[in-house]
Amino acid sequence: MAVLAFFLLLDTNGMAIPGIVAAALHEGGHLAVLLAVRCPPKAIRLTPFGAEIVRQGEPRGYLREAAVDLAGPCANLMTLGGCLLAGAGTGKFAAANLLIGSMNLMPVDPLDGGQALHAILCLRLQEETAERLVTVISICTLLPLAVAGFLLLLRSRYNFSLLLVGCYLMLLLLLKKHRFCGLSNLR
Incomplete structure (x- = not known):
């Protein structure tokens, strides 16, 4: 809650509330498909970096896992489509859905797109090979x-957001690899 209050206090351009609603829609997409494949969540936690859905078990099958992974970004992109059809495609809510949906579709392991890619590759490859390929x-x-992000920072002299996102995702990827290799017990 403190992080949420922090974002709302620092919001100078009015993107916090559209972003929060778009993030809730994103997680709602995941939840809807989890319930549809009969894999209800054990818990939903709010963290400083977003919501975390703790599963009781995994959906049976790689295609179902990919469907769960892609449901969040699809919810955002369908909402964006609704905004475009309604003539509100240039609004902040449309922009928030575009950013959240497209960013989470990137084929990067901690993100939905990377997890879905892993599940799809596991249909044809051994899990270890799929893991290496996704990495x-x-x-x-x-x-x-x-x-x-670095070039944007040099050009703008104050916009470090893209560089921060890239470094954060790289850190998540490295921490995940260390946990799998047994080099670190971070949790």
Whole structure:
């Protein structure tokens, strides 16, 4: 709640509330598909970086797992489509849904797109091979993102948001790999 209050207090351009509603729609998409595949959540936690859905079990099958992973971004992109049809495609709510939906579709392992890619690759490859391939794709996606963020920072002199997102995602990817390799027990 403190992080939410912090974002609302610092919101100078009116994006906090549209962003919060778009994030809630995103998580609602995941929840809807989890319930549809009969895998209800054990708990829903609010963290400083968003909501976390704790599952009781995993959906049976890689296609169902991919459907759950893609449901959040799809909810955002369908909402964006609704905004465009209603003539509100240039509004803050439309922008928030575009940003949340498209960012989460990136093929980066901690994000929905990376997790869905892993599930889809597991249909044809061994899980270890799929994991390695997703890691390579994640790094190949994050490096240009970080470079673009750095160039944006140099050009604007104060806009570090893209660089911060790229570095944060790279850190999440590295921490996840350390946990899988047994090099670190962070949780």
